[in-house]
Structure formats: structure tokens, C-alpha cells
Amino acid sequence: MDTPDRPRAAAAGFEDSPVFNFINNLSPIPIHKPQDSSHNVQLFKSLDLAPVSSIFASPHVNPPKEHKLLTRDDSVQPSQDSSSPNSVRTRLGSTIRMIKCKNIVPESCSFTCHLNEGSIGSSADTSNSTSKLPQTIQFVGGHAECDKNQNADGNEDLARDQGCTGLEDVLLDHTGPDQMDSSQPGGIVHENQLPEQHHDGFAAYDGDYLITHESTSHMLRLAPPFASETQLVNETLNADNAFSGNSMSTDEPSGTYMNNAGHDPHLYWDGPVEGSAPDYTPQLLPGACQSQLAPNDQMCNAVEEPSEYLPMDQDQSALSQHMRVMSRRCLFNEKAGVVNKAAKKTSGHHSANTTTPRCKTSSGDNNSKPMRTPPCALPGIGLHLNTLATIPKDKIVPHVAQPSINQASNFPCAVSSSPPTSEPNTEDSSQAVVVANADEPSQAGPKKKRHKFDDGDGTACKRCSCKKSKCLKLYCECFHAGVFCSEPCSCQGCLNKPGNMEIVLSTREQIESRNPLAFAPKVIRTSEPGQELGEYTNKTPASARHKRGCNCKKSSCLKKYCECYQGGVGCSISCRCEGCKNAFGKREGVALLSVDEVKLGYEENSALVKEEKNENDNQLVISQAANPAPAENVLTTPSVMNIRPLASILPPSSKRPRSSTKLLGQSPRLCNSQAHPKADILLSPFENYSAEMVWGPGTSDSLKGGLSPQTSVKVVSPNKKRVSPPRIGTGLSPICKSGRKLILKSIPSFPSLCGDVNNADPKTTSPAP
DNA sequence: GAGTTTGAAACT
DNA sequence: CAGTTTCAAACTC
Numbered sequence: 147m148d149t150p151d152r153p154r155a156a157a158a159g160f161e162d163s164p165v166f167n168f169i170n171n172l173s174p175i176p177i178h179k180p181q182d183s184s185h186n187v188q189l190f191k192s193l194d195l196a197p198v199s200s201i202f203a204s205p206h207v208n209p210p211k212e213h214k215l216l217t218r219d220d221s222v223q224p225s226q227d228s229s230s231p232n233s234v235r236t237r238l239g240s241t242i243r244m245i246k247c248k249n250i251v252p253e254s255c256s257f258t259c260h261l262n263e264g265s266i267g268s269s270a271d272t273s274n275s276t277s278k279l280p281q282t283i284q285f286v287g288g289h290a291e292c293d294k295n296q297n298a299d300g301n302e303d304l305a306r307d308q309g310c311t312g313l314e315d316v317l318l319d320h321t322g323p324d325q326m327d328s329s330q331p332g333g334i335v336h337e338n339q340l341p342e343q344h345h346d347g348f349a350a351y352d353g354d355y356l357i358t359h360e361s362t363s364h365m366l367r368l369a370p371p372f373a374s375e376t377q378l379v380n381e382t383l384n385a386d387n388a389f390s391g392n393s394m395s396t397d398e399p400s401g402t403y404m405n406n407a408g409h410d411p412h413l414y415w416d417g418p419v420e421g422s423a424p425d426y427t428p429q430l431l432p433g434a435c436q437s438q439l440a441p442n443d444q445m446c447n448a449v450e451e452p453s454e455y456l457p458m459d460q461d462q463s464a465l466s467q468h469m470r471v472m473s474r475r476c477l478f479n480e481k482a483g484v485v486n487k488a489a490k491k492t493s494g495h496h497s498a499n500t501t502t503p504r505c506k507t508s509s510g511d512n513n514s515k516p517m518r519t520p521p522c523a524l525p526g527i528g529l530h531l532n533t534l535a536t537i538p539k540d541k542i543v544p545h546v547a548q549p550s551i552n553q554a555s556n557f558p559c560a561v562s563s564s565p566p567t568s569e570p571n572t573e574d575s576s577q578a579v580v581v582a583n584a585d586e587p588s589q590a591g592p593k594k595k596r597h598k599f600d601d602g603d604g605t606a607c608k609r610c611s612c613k614k615s616k617c618l619k620l621y622c623e624c625f626h627a628g629v630f631c632s633e634p635c636s637c638q639g640c641l642n643k644p645g646n647m648e649i650v651l652s653t654r655e656q657i658e659s660r661n662p663l664a665f666a667p668k669v670i671r672t673s674e675p676g677q678e679l680g681e682y683t684n685k686t687p688a689s690a691r692h693k694r695g696c697n698c699k700k701s702s703c704l705k706k707y708c709e710c711y712q713g714g715v716g717c718s719i720s721c722r723c724e725g726c727k728n729a730f731g732k733r734e735g736v737a738l739l740s741v742d743e744v745k746l747g748y749e750e751n752s753a754l755v756k757e758e759k760n761e762n763d764n765q766l767v768i769s770q771a772a773n774p775a776p777a778e779n780v781l782t783t784p785s786v787m788n789i790r791p792l793a794s795i796l797p798p799s800s801k802r803p804r805s806s807t808k809l810l811g812q813s814p815r816l817c818n819s820q821a822h823p824k825a826d827i828l829l830s831p832f833e834n835y836s837a838e839m840v841w842g843p844g845t846s847d848s849l850k851g852g853l854s855p856q857t858s859v860k861v862v863s864p865n866k867k868r869v870s871p872p873r874i875g876t877g878l879s880p881i882c883k884s885g886r887k888l889i890l891k892s893i894p895s896f897p898s899l900c901g902d903v904n905n906a907d908p909k910t911t912s913p914a915p
Numbered sequence: 916g917a918g919t920t921t922g923a924a925a926c927t
Numbered sequence: 928c929a930g931t932t933t934c935a936a937a938c939t940c
Contacts, residue, residue, distance in 0.1 A: 614934065620924055621934050657924095664924090700921065706937055707921045 609634040617642035618653045620664055625650070628665060695720030695733075703728035 608623030610631060615621045617631050617640040624631045624642055630650075631642045641649050657664045695718055701707040703717050703726045710717045716731015717723055726733040 610935080612935065615924095619934080621936085623936080660925090697922065701937095705921080707923090709923080712937095 607632040607634055610637050611635065612637040612640065614639075616640060618650065620657060625654075626665060628654075696723050697721070698723040698726070702726065703732075 607629045608627055610617060610622045610624045612619075612622045612635075615625075617625050617635070617637050620626045622631075622637070622642060624635060624637075629642075630644055631637050631640045643650075654665070696703060696708045696710045698708045698710075698721075701711075703711050703721075703723050706712040708717075708723065708728065710721060710723075711728050711730065714730055717726045717728045717733035718731075719733065721733045723733055
């Protein structure tokens with residue numbers, strides 16, 4: 147009873163599937179480790195689609211202001227909004243709280259999660275369950291109706307009843323085609339499915355997507371916009387438990403809950419639903435939450451939860467534990483609006499996107515660094531690429547990019563990974579807002595001197611000093627980074643605050659509509675710990691990449707005015723700078739025109755040069771592997787520049803070809819939920835680019851797609867580091883397109899930087915705003 | 916800290 | 928799309 151039917155899945159014939167294997171491998175013993183803390187950083191990169199920018203933009207919460215933000219959020223909570231379509235409802239017992247997530251959930255989508263606390267072990271355990279109140283969480287995308295319907299149906303009651311049984315059930319209104327697929331016993335087992343296996347009862351449930359969780363005390367946290375609200379809710383839902391409904395489909399689709407056919411729940415809510423974490427609660431900034439889902443995490447990383455977080459009875463079966471872990475991720479994808487688009491586009495993706503940030507494990511360090519723990523920080527896609535780059539690998543939790551890429555970047559996602567305490571602490575002061583952006587430095591420095599990229603976490607605010615922009619324009623670094631302004635900021639008339647979510651979101655949407663890449667990181671930096679740019683050291687970030695390239699004229703790309711220089715990366719083809727002398731690497735054209743200058747530039751930074759040489763060597767290796775190109779060229783060519791960072795970044799050990807190819811080759815689903823956590827981390831749109839670079843624009847898609855894992859490995863940076871795509875002109879180059887294809891196929895979740903990508907996907911019809 | 920320079924963002 | 932204006936950061940003093 148207690149143990150789920152694993153055999154089932156096997157019977158299904160998925161034994162071969164990595165996911166299945168993974169599941170089987172899971173030990174019954176709770177594996178939850180604080181590791182997550184290390185992994186806390188979740189990359190939400192959902193690069194995606196719809197608004198690519200959304201991917202990048204991820205609102206971050208400023209750690210310092212957590213409390214403030216939280217309180218502010220309260221204002222956001224609209225109890226009255228219960229009717230609003232966009233609101234997210236969390237029901238705890240009898241109480242219903244609405245969280246407004248404008249944009250978070252597409253109107254069309256509704257997603258409900260019913261969580262019943264109960265004994266984990268078996269659905270059979272009624273004894274435990276009785277004491278526990280069933281918790282239901284409903285996410286209503288645009289349709290409040292769904293909720294109502296559900297209520298009408300009495301589903302809630304059922305859930306509660308089950309709760310009595312001691313099962314935690316999460317009902318997801320996902321009715322996606324995918325779900326259908328997975329629903330079959332023989333079907334692929336998704337993360338979500340695990341629960342099903344675990345509980346036979348689910349099937350009984352109306353066929354709804356139910357996820358049962360056993361955790362007695364799980365906090366459900368809503369993403370940023372919600373963060374504050376979630377606190378209010380204090381629901382001890384296992385957000386974690388919430389699953390993306392992808393594969394959750396039960397054998398019987400009849401479930402009333404399935405309201406959103408065609409929509410992936412994931413799309414809507416990928417975010418890890420986590421209770422308030424004492425340490426921090428990431429606040430969602432509009433757009434910030436980009437999809438990031440790391441399906442893999444669910445499978446692989448998710449396992450690790452802080453023991454505290456999930457109090458588990460010994461009785462609980464290991465599966466239940468896994469379930470919990472898995473469930474955490476469920477949350478919604480960041481942008482609802484985007485979601486809609488994404489959903490349309492990526493009906494196919496179901497992989498669980500959500501990553502549960504387990505930022506803090508009881509054991510962990512967490513508290514000590516509440517805000518800082520990056521792991522959680524990256525909740526959404528929103529991750530700025532920069533952030534990602536900066537994030538130490540350790541912290542990064544591999545996520546599989548979800549199809550949601552398309553999902554929008556726009557709506558704020560909340561990623562909260564709070565260490566769940568058995569008790570609802572949602573409101574802990576400790577909760578910190580996590581910002582996706584990597585930029586900010588943990589330490590507050592003098593404002594002027596502040597390093598935007600300082601903290602690896604990127605959770606901190608940028609300390610803007612806006613006066614006229616109200617911090618609602620890209621001028622504002624905080625806004626641009628997807629972070630709410632906080633104390634460190636000296637801005638005037640600031641509207642970039644949690645209390646103004648709607649305004650912020652709408653503004654972001656507008657900006658994204660104008661420029662999908664508006665919130666994309668200007669430069670991507672290496673994620674390696676040692677290589678963080680904090681100080682713009684001479685080292686060129688291996689993975690550094692340009693979003694668009696600079697347009698410097700007088701600074702010669704030798705000052706911080708130059709985005710490239712500031713980001714510690716060399717200028718590339720995409721740059722339109724004049725007289726480029728970027729110490730990190732001159733623009734290709736420049737180099738070609740005047741080799742001497744280039745030399746000078748290197749000479750100027752002799753130290754840098756040395757390092758670069760080394761890097762170049764690496765580059766050569768890489769480039770040659772993929773593309774036989776003269777080493778010389780490598781040095782001077784922009785492409786080289788792009789590549790170099792990658793190579794340099796890679797640790798010797800890491801230089802092995804990565805497994806990304808697996809992902810590529812695998813079916814989207816598998817990819818999503820799948821098991822290559824690390825790959826996920828590394829995988830990013832950039833990787834695609836890298837691939838592109840290697841292959842070259844001309845490479846046929848089929849070829850790319852057909853790459854064997856090994857091949858792919860070559861293409862992709864060994865460490866999965868992102869390679870900046872050589873950007874030609876402002877527009878996305880064909881490469882990007884091709885890259886995108888790869889991404890979509892192999893890595894649905896990652897949005898490519900190229901706006902086109904989304905469009906290109908036949909599946910995705912969602913138009914960008 | 917004030918003023919200037921710079922280049923991106925926003926606007927037309 | 929190009930040119931101009933606005934803006935805030937970077938820089939200088």
C-alpha cells in the first residue's frame with residue numbers, strides 16, 4: 147500500500163526510459179539532502195519563446211528588503227480578487243486565499259492543486275490523515291470558473307476526503323495532450339506520474355491529475371507575485387508537491403479538474419511552489435519568472451529536500467518523498483501570459499518545469515545566507531543570462547528547459563524556495579526575496595562602485611538611482627534585472643515595487659513587446675565560481691556572451707560605458723562599436739581591419755592576454771573539434787571570442803563533452819522531466835548558439851537534430867557552458883534559428899535568444915506581444 | 916558630492 | 928528605420 151506501483155511504470159514498457167530508471171534507482175530512504183542548498187540556485191531560464199526577453203528578465207527580490215517586499219506583497223493580495231481569473235487561489239482547509247498573479251496564469255488556463263495533507267505513506271493511511279486538513283491549491287489562470295466548477299463538482303470535497311485519508315493530493319487542472327500520453331499506465335512516467343503510481347487512488351479520482359503528497363507540512367509558495375501572498379496564506383501546502391500536470395494524467399481523463407485541456411499546467415505554473423522559506427522568498431517580478439523549469443531537477447535534484455522541509459514519517463514511503471520533491475516543482479510557470487502563448491506553442495512540453503528550489507535545507511547553511519543562496523534565486527527564467535552565468539555551478543540546479551520557453555517571461559514568477567519548515571512559516575521575516583538576477587552583489591558597496599554582477603546570486607537589487615523613470619524603464623537596472631527596488635536604491639518616485647506589480651508587469655510587457663530581448667542579459671558570464679567577474683578581472687569570462695553588442699564610440703570599449711567591457715567580454719560581430727579596443731576581445735571587424743590595434747589591446751592587458759592565450763588554446767581545441775578552423779582565426783575572430791570564454795571556463799575535468807546531446811536526442815518529454823540535471827543547467831539557449839557556431843549557420847537542421855549524443859557533445863560546450871551566439875546584426879542570425887530548432891527539439895524548455903525561435907516552432911503559434 | 920561624459924533606451 | 932531626445936550610469940574633479 148505504501149509503496150507506489152513502480153512496477154507499473156515498468157510494465158508500461160518505459161523501463162528503458164531514463165526517467166523510469168531514475169525513479170527505480172531512487173532509494174526508498176529519504177535522500178533529502180541539504181545539497182539543494184548548494185543547488186539552490188535554480189535557473190529559470192526559460193528562454194523562451196514568447197517573449198524571449200521574458201526569459202531573461204526575471205524579477206528578483208532583493209534580499210535586503212525581503213520583509214518589505216513581503217509586506218508590500220500583502221497589499222497585492224487581493225482577497226477580493228478571488229474572482230479574478232488571474233488570481234491564484236490557495237485553499238487551506240476552509241480558507242481560500244486569492245493571490246493575484248496577473249499574467250501568471252493565462253486566462254485560458256486554470257490549474258488547481260488540491261493538497262491534502264496526509265500521511266505520506268499510503269493513501270491507505272487514514273489514521274494520520276484525519277488530523278490533517280486537506281489543502282487545496284487552485285491556480286486559476288484566467289478562469290475562475292474552473293475553480294467554481296471544481297467546487298461544484300465537489301472535487302474539493304473529494305480532495306479533502308482524501309486528505310482525511312491522509313493523502314495529499316494535488317489536483318492539477320492540466321489537461322494537456324501530454325498528460326494524456328503519460329496517463330497511460332504504460333506511458334512514460336513523468337515526475338508527476340510518480341504520485342500516481344504511488345497512489346492508486348488517484349486514478350480513482352475523477353481521473354484528474356492528482357498528485358498526492360505525503361508531506362504533512364509543506365508550504366506552498368507562490369512565485370513572486372505571490373510570494374507575499376503566499377506568506378499570508380501560510381499554507382503549508384506542499385508547493386513542492388504541486389506537480390506539473392504533465393504526465394499526471396490519470397488513466398481516466400474524465401476528471402473534472404481537467405479544465406485546461408491543451409494547456410500544460412507547467413506552462414502556467416512551473417515555479418516551485420514552496421512554502422515561505424525563512425531565508426528568503428523570492429519575489430516575482432513580472433517577467434522575471436521565465437520559465438525555467440527544470441524538470442530534471444524534479445527527477446534528480448528534487449529528491450534532495452531538506453529533511454526539515456519535508457517532515458516525513460518513517461512510515462512514508464520513499465516514493466512519497468520523491469513525490470514531494472517532485473511536487474515542489476510544480477508550480478506555475480512564470481508568465482501566465484506567456485504561458486498562454488507557450489501553452490499553445492508547446493502543447494507538447496510537459497516536462498515538469500518547475501524546479502523546486504530548496505533553497506534552504508534545514509541542515510544547510512541556508513539561514514546564514516538567506517538571501518544569498520542563489521539556488522533559489524533563479525526561480526524563473528527570468529534568470530538573466532548574466533545571472534546564470536555568474537551563478538556557481540554548484541548552486542545551479544540543473545533544470546530542463548521547458549517548452550515553456552515560450553512561456554512568457556512576463557509574468558512574475560515566484561520562486562520561493564524556502565526551506566519548508568514543518569510549520570507554516572510563510573511569513574517569516576527571514577523570508578527573503580530572491581531575485582533571479584545574478585547581478586547583485588551580496589554586499590552592499592558604495593552605490594557608484596557597486597558591481598552589478600557582484601553577487602553570484604544576482605538576487606540583490608541594483609541600487610538604482612532613477613529619478614524620472616520611476617524605475618519602470620530599462621534605464622533602471624533594477625527593473626531591467628527584474629528586481630524590485632529596495633532599500634539600497636536611491637530612486638525617486640519608484641514604482642518598481644511589489645505593491646505595483648500590475649504596473650510593473652504591464653510595463654515590462656510593453657517593453658518586451660517592443661523588444662523581446664529587452665530584459666535579456668546584456669552579457670552572459672561564466673558560471674564558474676572562480677571565474678566570476680566580480681571585478682572585471684582580466685579574465686574573460688569563458689562563457690560570456692553578448693546579448694546585442696555595444697555601440698560605443700568614444701569609450702573605445704575600454705570603459706564601463708561599454709556593455710561588453712563591463713560584462714567582461716570581448717566585443718563581437720554583433721557590436722557596432724567604433725574604435726573598439728575592448729581588452730577582453732576586440733570586435734572581429736576591428737581585428738581584421740587593424741591587427742595592430744588588436745595587438746595593442748592585448749598588450750595593454752598583458753595579463754589578460756596571457757590568460758586569453760590559454761583560453762585560446764582551449765578554444766582551439768574546442769573549435770577544432772567542431773570545426774576545423776585555424777587557430778589564428780580563432781583568436782581574432784569574434785566567433786573565437788565567443789567560444790573562448792566557454793573553453794576557458796571549462797575546468798579541465800569538465801571539458802569532456804557534455805551529455806547535452808542526450809537531451810537533444812530525447813523526446814521532449816523526457817527531456818523535460820528528464821534526467822540530465824547537469825545538462826539542464828548548462829543547457830541554455832546559448833548552448834544552442836554554441837552549437838550553431840560550431841556547425842555554422844548552414845548546418846542543416848536535420849543534421850543538428852540528428853546529432854548523436856557524442857556529436858552534440860562536441861558541438862556544445864563540454865561543460866555545457868553557454869556559448870554566445872555570434873550575433874549578426876541586430877537581428878537574429880539564421881544560426882539562432884537553427885539553434886532554436888535544436889532547442890525546441892532537444893530542449894524544449896529553453897527559449898532561444900532569438901525571438902524567431904518561438905515563431906519558428908510549428909507548434910508554437912503564440913505571437914509575441 | 917557636483918558636474919560631465921557616455922551610450923543605451925525611449926521617443927518621434 | 929533613422930534621427931533625436933531622454934535617461935541614468937560611469938566617470939572626473
